[in-house]
Amino acid sequence: MPYRAPVNEFQFIFDHIVGLQSVTATERFEDATTDVVAAILTEAGKLSDEVLAPVNRAGDLEHTRLENGVMRSPTGFAEAYKGIAEGGWVGIAARPESGGMGLPMTVASAVNDMMGAACLSLQLVPLLSMGQIEALEHHASDAIKDLYLPKLTSGEWSGTMNLSEPQAGSDVGALATKAERNDDGTYSITGQKIWISWGDTDFSENICHLVLARLPDGPKGTKGISLFMVPKYIPDEDGNPGERNDLKVVSIEHKMGLHGSPTCVMEYSSAKGWLVGHEHGGMAAMFTMMNNARLGVGVQGVSAAEGAYQHALAYAMERKQGRTPVEGAGAIIDHADVRRMLAGAKADIFAARCISLACAAAIDMGTATGDAAWQARAAFLTPICKAFGTETGMRVSETGVQVYGGMGFVEETGAAQYYRDVRVTAIYEGTNGIQAMDLVARKLMDGGDAAYALLDEIEALAEQARASLPDLAEPVWQATETLREATEWMVGQGDLNERFAGAVPFLMGFARVLGGYYHLRAAMTEGGQGRRSRLAQFYIHRLLPEHKGHLVHARQGAADLYAITHEDLETA
Amino acid sequence: MPYRAPVNEFQFIFDHIVGLQSVTATERFEDATTDVVAAILTEAGKLSDEVLAPVNRAGDLEHTRLENGVMRSPTGFAEAYKGIAEGGWVGIAARPESGGMGLPMTVASAVNDMMGAACLSLQLVPLLSMGQIEALEHHASDAIKDLYLPKLTSGEWSGTMNLSEPQAGSDVGALATKAERNDDGTYSITGQKIWISWGDTDFSENICHLVLARLPDGPKGTKGISLFMVPKYIPDEDGNPGERNDLKVVSIEHKMGLHGSPTCVMEYSSAKGWLVGHEHGGMAAMFTMMNNARLGVGVQGVSAAEGAYQHALAYAMERKQGRTPVEGAGAIIDHADVRRMLAGAKADIFAARCISLACAAAIDMGTATGDAAWQARAAFLTPICKAFGTETGMRVSETGVQVYGGMGFVEETGAAQYYRDVRVTAIYEGTNGIQAMDLVARKLMDGGDAAYALLDEIEALAEQARASLPDLAEPVWQATETLREATEWMVGQGDLNERFAGAVPFLMGFARVLGGYYHLRAAMTEGGQGRRSRLAQFYIHRLLPEHKGHLVHARQGAADLYAITHEDLETA
Structure with missing residues (x-):
């Protein structure tokens, strides 16, 4: 089942959701002209479709093996890696003086998204190199920079x-x-x-x-x-x-x-x-690399979701079973429940992708302007991007298997590979629980300033849309108020463990509301009429309501958890 | 990691949640005395712990293979199957005249739960035979019954x-x-x-x-x-x-x-x-077998959840990492987020297990009394048991992997096996989507009578508990009202596709509320003081609120789904 990089989707999100134009208007990123960005997306899409996707299955079947101390990669991996390296993709966000393209992280994240959807296991190589490059750029001596950076950005090392x-x-x-x-x-x-x-x-x-x-x-x-x-x-x-x-x-x-x-x-x-x-002082440098990698892993989650979604959609368009309520081909996509699954997957991918690219754009703005507010925005969004992106990867790949039915449980179709591959993304680079603890502790140390700035932004947009798109704007505004109350509750807890007891549900609730924001923004670009608006309707009316359950859960505190004893958990 | 059958848990649910005493008070099941049931649970627990659990890993590693047309099962499977057969477990619910023990399905389901947690792949053999036995008992000629039933109940065939x-x-x-x-x-x-x-x-x-x-x-x-x-x-x-x-x-x-x-x-x-x-007239007989199997597969989901839970709990009690807020050993179980994951898993297992055993008890009452209301109750609970049980299996085994962190993604620990094994249960015996469609179409054909009878029962209990346990009773009562409104909405839709568009969320919302009911009932047995009450607090305050999101989703109808075109789903 071929993968087709969603090039236009990135372009749309750049232009209308995360404001890449503000990034490229800075001196730092002025070389990322409209034409350059469009060309990058097209070329990275081509690489992903034609070079990386074809080796994904071999990676799963052959494994990379250690034979007498020598690493042996699956058929095609070496050649595909060469494609990545020679295209300059490892150095896409690296500074020109390091041998890189110097492009914004926003653009690099889109490229990582495409490469990850095509072949997650191989994409991990450039992803790790990118994190290392950034750490060296910020923390290494000139001697080390001069020696290592050109080799890393070229992909030779x-x-x-x-x-x-x-x-x-x-x-x-x-x-x-x-x-x-x-x-x-x-x-x-x-x-x-x-x-x-x-x-x-x-x-x-x-x-x-x-x-x-x-x-x-x-x-x-x-x-x-x-x-x-x-x-x-x-x-x-x-x-x-x-x-x-x-x-x-x-x-x-x-x-x-x-x-x-x-x-x-x-x-x-x-x-x-x-x-x-x-x-x-090693942790400072490692944090540079880890923050980069957390964004990168969140993007991996989104990319696996995209791969699984396209794969399941193609099957659903072709597989015939039972009578559908729609005239025509009668493929399973026309059964309400299958369509619900796929529309839900697409709506969640859009939400998670916007979060990851908004995080990347905030990083870029922070880098380009040195503005503390942008840096705080980036820091705040990073754990949400990581945890919600990978959660979306798990949920959508699970849906992908379900759409395939019995064939999904059989390895030959490839649906299972997405499901198995993406599972680790919720664990590595800090488990999603660690991300959530980071969010409610370190990222609320500002008294909630970064969070409230984001909530203000959402409510301002919802106000703006209230007259023209009330059935989308109103639920988003209400949800944001509920989230504000939950955030205030979190900030008000002096004992961090009170926050930790609801950290994951808080993060999930926050992500749900952010998803509503980005869908609303997308619908507004069409005046509420068009395919993005239809997806926004789906998300805001069917998925956004989940935020309530999450945020009630988030505010329970630690007492009831610690009232449950070890013996309670063990006793049957 | 050894499995320990939760024998006391089944006894508690029999006695206090699903009313096994009403079942055994009937003439049909009068032989299932208190002593017999206790002995059955103990012996089945022993078989599961000592005979089945030890072969589970070999099943995963060796696979059952087809070699030159001959099936070769993994090491220990043949011996373990002999243990099942010779213990008479295949015929546990079969009629005495078929060579069976004639015990209630409620008891058989508990046995299946234990055997499935120990070794899901092998437990499938007796499970399928049980379904076939029931189909033959109801639909086969005497000649076939006489020939096949003794061989099937004995496990020889x-x-x-x-x-x-x-x-x-x-x-x-x-x-x-x-x-x-x-x-x-x-x-x-x-x-x-x-x-x-x-x-x-x-x-x-x-x-x-x-x-x-x-x-x-x-x-x-x-x-x-x-x-x-x-x-x-x-x-x-x-x-x-x-x-x-x-x-x-x-x-x-x-x-x-x-x-x-x-x-x-x-x-x-x-x-x-x-x-x-x-x-x-084959479908009638096949439906007998399928309904039996749907209950059985729901139980498989619960059993896989139990296995994964015990496995993760043991690790969390032993693995030390970071500073915990609790004095003492400092194992990861004392981190709030890990405890939240495990308490949530245990609370959900209790809910799903009660649903499955309530379904089985309703089947037994229907069989013993011929009462149409019990039969309708059984029919109504079957798809919920199947879908929510297997959903719980997926969620808890996912949590199990997460508790293990990186070690969970590594096959040696066994956490991954639960995750991979249970995935098919949401698919086979009718996908969970099919279950939900069955629930909102066929199982509401009575105008909602079976559903409302259940809701009335829940509200009566909540009323009873309102004075003594207001913080548990009130949310359960409110949730039941919300569910009643959603059920009325479903019943009111003449076009079944309007129902199908929200079928899965409706089923999930219904299961969430049922879980609240059973947890409330458990807490009432302790007067709100004790380990079951602490778990009920957790469930009712943290997990029950999810019903709202599900039930809002359930009532959206089909229009927005079918407004989303194939092109919308395909376009990037």
Whole structure:
């Protein structure tokens, strides 16, 4: 089932929802002219459709395997990666001085969305490199930048991030990997890291590992962590891969999905590393990479949803079964329940995609203008993008399997692959629970300013539409008021655990209302008449009402949770 | 991770929620004394814990395979099946004259719940035989009953149901398998059937296929379908497996999960069959089997949820990560979000299990008393049990993976197996969409009488509890009123497609309210003080509010759905 990149959808969202024109009006992004953006979308779409989508199935069936210590990728992966690298797509958002295109993150996110829908497991390679590039641009010394950035942006080398250890997963501060100072200014890194996506490849010339480790005098917790560049091959004087470093892939995980992407256990045995940023200041650089990756993973969720949706839609248009209430072909798409499933999937994809691109646009505005309000907007939207994007990926791929019926449970159709592959996106880069805790704690530390600014914006739009589109504007306005009350409740809780007890429902409720906002905005571009308005009707009348249940749940506090004892949970 | 059958939970639900005492007070079920029921639960629990659970993983890893036309089950399956058969568990609900125990379906469902949680793929064998036994008891000739029932109830032979064909899935009436009359009163069956679970085994001596086929003079659609018993080996004069019949397993599907259970393509080539019921009257018998199986599959969903829950709970109690707000061990169970996930899972399992056992109890009362009101109650609850039970299986197994974090995506922990295995339960035996359509069409054909009787019952209980437990009773009463309005809306729609457009949300909303009812009832048994009350608080305050979103969605009608065109759904 071929994938067709939804190029026009991105263009619409750029122009009418997230205001890419404001981004490209800045000096920083002035090169991203209308023509350039249109060409980028078209070319990335072509790459996704013609080069990446065709290798997706092989990734699932063949797995990337570790054979006698050598990584072997599935048929076609090396060639497809070459397509990504040679197109310059790894460096799309990297600065020109790094060898990149210097385009906005908004545009890069659309490209990632297309590439991810086509082949999620391979798209992870450039996604990780992009995060590494951004971290190096912000935190590395000039020497490291000069050496690594051109190779990373060209895709010749690829990047990884090494945080987790067996005892240090969500709690990064518990990590035990050691760094010791060498006489020559380099460091020796020793320890084991887990969950390292693409810890090795057979198509990039060097693997650049960014590794979190603790110096002997590093304090406990996250404040004692430093970040190091630890390449597989130590660059020689000419900057080419030289001596083999003392690191290796010990094993790869046997996973439910995303088989094309090897998840590695890495072993560092006095491997040579170079400090990135300051000693004991590793978390700052890692946060740059993690925030980038959280947006990226949210986009992965959306992309998997798009892939699953297109796949299920094609089947529903063709599969005939039973009598439908509509004259004509009588395909299952014309059964009310199938149409409800597919319209719901499309409406949710639009919502989740707008959230991810609004987050990216806020990042771009923050970068270009240095405006704290934009930076706060970006920070606020990042966990929502990550968690709601990946939740949408799970829900839509589940729907995709359901539309296929029994055929969905059979692997040959490919519906199951989307369902299995996307499952990890709700876990990696910080589980969705961690995202929600970040939202209600750190992202409300401003007393709710960033949240309220967003709510004000939504209500202003709803006011504007009230006269012309009352049946869309009114529910959005009401929902925003309910969300405002829930936000005020959250901000009012001094004990963070009171917030955590409702963090995930709060995030889901917030996302539902944001979805209403973007659908309303889309409908307004058509004056309420047209395909986007019909989808907005569906979303606002059928899906938006879910926010109420979420937000009631969000405000329950922790008391009832902790009244339930371990024994209560165990006893049958 | 060992499974422990929640024996006490079933006993509680029997005694305090679904009124098993009314069932066992009937003449039909008078042998099911308190002692017998307690012994049955204990023994079935032991079988599940000690015999079935240990083979679950092998089922996933080894698959049941077809080798040169011979079915090979995973290590331990044959021995475990022997345990099921020799314990008499296949015949638990079969009549004594069939060789069964004659126990209520309520008790049989609890046994199925335990066996399914332990090993879903193997439990499917007795489940299918149970459905076949019931169909034969109701519709077969004495000759067939005498020959097959003792062998089926003893588990020596196993049963299958053959409905689907490539062009006839949800639309059974489109089937093309041919039946021709032979001179000796038998029939010749020719055609291909798909989705045949356990179409062959290497541990039952004979396979009894109940096959839907059309006689040459059978009218089109479901009214021209007849049902046939088509055994793998034709019984000889002594009733032992004799000559090989002309049928075979052509291939088995490569599925996302439930690998232990082979899903077969069956080929019948003038295979010898015996009519069950009347010519052209096959659907009546098949409905007996399907209704039995729908209850059974709903129970499978609950059982998979229970298995996944216990598995995740054990991990959460042991895994340490980060600082928890509770003094003591500091396992992740004490993080608010993890506790929210697990408490939600437990609360939903209780709700779904009560629905399934209330459905079974209604079946029993209908059987024992012949009372049309009980039969209507059973018919009404069946699709809710099937769809909500399997939905709960999907949601809880998803939560199980999430609690495990990265380890949940790795196959070794087993969390992923629950997630993959249970996925099919929302599809087979009529997709959940089909269940919901059945609910809003056929099950409301009485003008809503069965639904309103249930709502009256809930409101009467809520009234009773209003004074003593206002914070539980009031929300349940309010939710029931909202559900009543939605039900009235449904009943008021003359065009069934108006109902279908909101069928799934209506079913989900109905299930949510039923869950509130059963939780309230449980809390009342403790006077609102105790572990069941704490769980009821959680459910009623955090999960019950979801009914509103569902029921608003349910009442949207079909117009907005059909306003969305094929092009709208296709266009990007």
